[in-house]
Amino acid sequence: MYDIHCHIFPGVDDGSGSINDSVEMARIAASTGVKAIVATPHCNIPQLFENYWNEDFENMLRKLNETFALKGIPLTVYKGQEVFNYGDVISHLKNGRLITLNCSRYVLVEFDFDTMEAEALETAERIRAEGYVPIVAHPERYGFAFENPMSIMKIRSSGGLIQINAGSIRGSFGPNCEKLSSAILKSCAADFIASDAHSQYSRTPDMSESHEIVCNNFSYDYAKLLFETNPLRVINNEEVR
Numbered sequence: 396m397y398d399i400h401c402h403i404f405p406g407v408d409d410g411s412g413s414i415n416d417s418v419e420m421a422r423i424a425a426s427t428g429v430k431a432i433v434a435t436p437h438c439n440i441p442q443l444f445e446n447y448w449n450e451d452f453e454n455m456l457r458k459l460n461e462t463f464a465l466k467g468i469p470l471t472v473y474k475g476q477e478v479f480n481y482g483d484v485i486s487h488l489k490n491g492r493l494i495t496l497n498c499s500r501y502v503l504v505e506f507d508f509d510t511m512e513a514e515a516l517e518t519a520e521r522i523r524a525e526g527y528v529p530i531v532a533h534p535e536r537y538g539f540a541f542e543n544p545m546s547i548m549k550i551r552s553s554g555g556l557i558q559i560n561a562g563s564i565r566g567s568f569g570p571n572c573e574k575l576s577s578a579i580l581k582s583c584a585a586d587f588i589a590s591d592a593h594s595q596y597s598r599t600p601d602m603s604e605s606h607e608i609v610c611n612n613f614s615y616d617y618a619k620l621l622f623e624t625n626p627l628r629v630i631n632n633e634e635v636r
């Protein structure tokens with residue numbers, strides 16, 4: 396499996412609190428079948444997690460990969476961000492303060508939980524128009540998707556892609572999220588499943604249970620597409636669909 400959404404960078408957001416936490420998260424990921432993670436710290440959230448990309452993040456990435464190699468953990472970490480929809484995202488992407496997933500065309504985008512459908516769509520279209528491909532992080536957790544599940548289809552029709560959280564599938568975010576994520580899967584509107592892991596204790600990088608649920612309720616091929624084939628295409632900057 397390849398995980399394109401994980402808060403494994405230490406001490407920068409509400410994810411891993413230290414390098415030791417990151418090591419434990421990496422151990423969990425590797426031991427449950429994850430080969431690579433794209434580190435996606437929250438960013439572009441004013442006064443909370445600004446985290447505009449800089450040399451410190453490059454050094455952090457290098458240190459994580461060196462540490463995992465030294466400790467014999469077979470896991471590669473790539474760089475990325477979970478970009479909050481605020482202000483002029485496009486300008487920041489162009490000037491390098493915001494970055495894509497492993498320098499690909501794919502941008503992981505996060506919305507405020509009470510964002511209206513029209514704003515989400517407009518943002519996705521604007522990012523697409525600039526040659527990037529927006530991947531909407533966990534839409535099953537957004538109010539607009541609850542109110543109108545067709546909004547997921549609209550995002551996909553405008554060239555956006557959909558990432559479901561592994562936790563939503565196994566019910567960690569409550570029955571509504573579980574139901575909506577299942578409906579999205581059923582209508583073949585999901586493109587990726589990722590951990591959105593924040594620690595080694597809860598919301599961990601272990602996606603094995605969710606992988607099993609998708610295999611049992613849908614098919615092994617569908618699970619392979621969402622956990623492996625599509626995420627790897629993003630890492631390699633290849634076409635997803």
Ligand SMILES: [Fe+2]
Nearest residue numbers: 400402477591
């Ligand atoms: Fe996240």
